[in-house]
Structure formats: C-alpha cells, structure tokens
Amino acid sequence: MSKKTPQINSGSMADISFLLISFFLLTSSINTDMGISRKLPPPLDPNVKPPEIKQRNVFTVLVNQSDRLLVEGKPGDLSTLKSLAKEFYTNPSDNPDLAEMEMKFIPNLGDVRVAKSAVISLKNDRGTSYEMYLKVQNELTAAINELRDELSVQKFGVKLSLLTNEDQINAIKTAIPVSISEAEPENVGGQ
Amino acid sequence: MARFKKKGSKAAPEINTGSMSDIIFMFLFFFMVITTIREATLIVKVRPPQASEVQKLEKKSLVSYIYIGPPIKKDLGGQSRIQLNDQFAAINDIQEFITRERESRDEVDRKLITTSLKIDRETRMGIVTDVKQELRRIGAFKISYSAAKGKALNKN
Numbered sequence A: 001m002s003k004k005t006p007q008i009n010s011g012s013m014a015d016i017s018f019l020l021i022s023f024f025l026l027t028s029s030i031n032t033d034m035g036i037s038r039k040l041p042p043p044l045d046p047n048v049k050p051p052e053i054k055q056r057n058v059f060t061v062l063v064n065q066s067d068r069l070l071v072e073g074k075p076g077d078l079s080t081l082k083s084l085a086k087e088f089y090t091n092p093s094d095n096p097d098l099a100e101m102e103m104k105f106i107p108n109l110g111d112v113r114v115a116k117s118a119v120i121s122l123k124n125d126r127g128t129s130y131e132m133y134l135k136v137q138n139e140l141t142a143a144i145n146e147l148r149d150e151l152s153v154q155k156f157g158v159k160l161s162l163l164t165n166e167d168q169i170n171a172i173k174t175a176i177p178v179s180i181s182e183a184e185p186e187n188v189g190g191q
Numbered sequence B: 001m002a003r004f005k006k007k008g009s010k011a012a013p014e015i016n017t018g019s020m021s022d023i024i025f026m027f028l029f030f031f032m033v034i035t036t037i038r039e040a041t042l043i044v045k046v047r048p049p050q051a052s053e054v055q056k057l058e059k060k061s062l063v064s065y066i067y068i069g070p071p072i073k074k075d076l077g078g079q080s081r082i083q084l085n086d087q088f089a090a091i092n093d094i095q096e097f098i099t100r101e102r103e104s105r106d107e108v109d110r111k112l113i114t115t116s117l118k119i120d121r122e123t124r125m126g127i128v129t130d131v132k133q134e135l136r137r138i139g140a141f142k143i144s145y146s147a148a149k150g151k152a153l154n155k156n
Helices: A011-027 A078-090 A130-156 A165-176 B018-034 B092-102 B124-139
Strands: A028-030 A033-041 A057-064 A069-071 A075-078 A101-106 A108-117 A121-124 A180-182 B034-036 B063-069 B081-084 B087-089 B116-120 B143-144
Touching: A011 B018, A033 A101, A033 A130, A057 A078, A057 A130, A069 A078, A075 A078, A078 A130, A078 B116, A101 A165, A121 A130, A130 A165, A130 A180, A130 B124, B063 B092, B081 B092, B087 B092, B092 B116, B116 B124
Parallel strands: A057 A121, A121 A180, B063 B116, B116 B143
Antiparallel strands: A028 B034, A033 B143, A057 A069, A069 A075, A101 A108, B063 B081, B081 B087
C-alpha cells in the first residue's frame, strides 16, 4: 500500500473567502433601485401644430408652488385624486364632461369599452416640491394600474401582475395606455 | 459487556473544516449576485420620496444615474445641485454625460438605456424640469423617478 497523501489543511480557505465577502459587502449596496418609469415625449417641432384635443378628453392636474392641487379646475386633494382619475377614464355614466368612450376591438380581449383619446395632463410649478410631484404621479399611476387590474380580472380572472401570457399583457396595456402628459414647463412662481 | 468497551480514551476527533469554505463561498456568491458595485460616491444628499406604485428597474447594466439634491457638505449651501458620476455638474453637462453613457454600451442596447433620476424629496421641481427638458432634447426618453416603496399617502 502506498502512503496516504497528507491532508491539506483547508481551514485557511474559509479566511480567504471571508476576506472576499467583506470586500463585497463594503463595495456594494443591495440593489434597492425602484422607481416610477416614464417615457418623455420627443421635443416639439415648432412647425407642426399640436393636435387638437377636446377639452373633455383631458384630465388636468395642476400643482402649485405651495404643493396644492387643482384638479379639473377645482381645488383637489391627494386622497381623492385616484378615484377622480379612474372615474374620468371609465366614465361610467356617460357624463359629457368626462372622457369620450368607444367600443374598440382589441385582439385577445374582444370588444372593450375604452376611453377614446383620454389624456391626463399634469402641470407643475417650478416651486413645487419633488415629493408632492411624485405623489401625484404615484396616484395617477395607481389609478391606471387599478383600471388595468380590474380589466384583467374581468377578462382573464387574475390581476395583471399574475398574467404570464405576453399577448394578454400587451392587450391590457393597449386597452388602457399610460397617457400622462407632462405639459410644457412654464416659468411661473420662481425657484 | 466488555464488548462495547472502548479501547483507551481517544482524543476528541478533529472537526473537518473543509466544508466551511464551501459554506462561506456560497455566502460570497449570494452577495455577489444580489448586490451591485456602488456607482458613485454621493456628494449630494438624496432621500428618495415614498411611492406605492414603484417598479424594479430591469437591467441594472443599462441604467445611468443622475442625482439631484442638496450638497452633503453644509458650507456649499442648501440649494439642490446635480451630481453626475463623482462631481457636481450643470445642466449643459448632461449631454456629454449621456453621450458617454451611450458610447459605453453595446449599440443594440443603446435604445434601452434608462436614466434613473435620484432626486431628494425636498428638491424644487424647477431644476428637475430643466433636467427633463435637457434629456428630451438629447433623446434620452426613458426615465425612472427613483422612489422607495412605501405608503405614499401619509396625511399631512
């Protein structure tokens, strides 16, 4: 019998890997990057006239310098913003002041009653605080997400986040697009 | 009875430490996977606002960051300023920054670059609007307002 090879002492291996761990712990941060995604509109062409949009199809939200809201011409509050936006988008009682609705055929969904060309117009002042602005954005996003969920539950029985079929997800997204327009900035109210 | 009697007192058996390194390595890989190497040393204070409708940014490698907030050093004043990479910047530096970020990515991925705006909650919208206008002009349309997940509606 040949001699057994002597065991290599692997105890220090743990030390080495501990060093590596501490290096990674120091140089890294756990990825907590979350945010509200938006798509900016391309710059306006001064020669092309902006398309006419009927007043009833626009849901105007103004945020002033002292973080107060004006929703559709009336002083508003964050807590009611979401329900107002949802009502505007769905227009359950065919109110002539809210968005125009139409029956539209969307593949995978069939005929759905959707807003024709509803737009949320969000305008802020230069003095608005970012926190308030993001809260308003958040409420408007929440309104759209809830509408999408409702439609998804109605058509497929599950919430949008639980859908796995890419076609179904896209169909829902086409039916209720994120149409939040951030109006051209105006210089009012100073810094 | 004597059958089970041990032959003399043995020294305590050595514990095999070989597997210890495997465990530690597992930890190591775990940390390597869930973390990102810090992009920049912050010189502005960023306390992200809270929002409930946040989404995760999909591809970390395709995100470039713009920080806006009051400088950490108190003697530089309380006005919000822009930080790109490791230094303060002005609005017209953004174009160069974005161009560089684009050049460092694959040509296929360039359209997918998201600009994450990490903005302090007390920043005024004026500077944010300026940055947004500049990004529009350059053509970096995909943005993300960085926020922490939480309840957005706290009654004030």
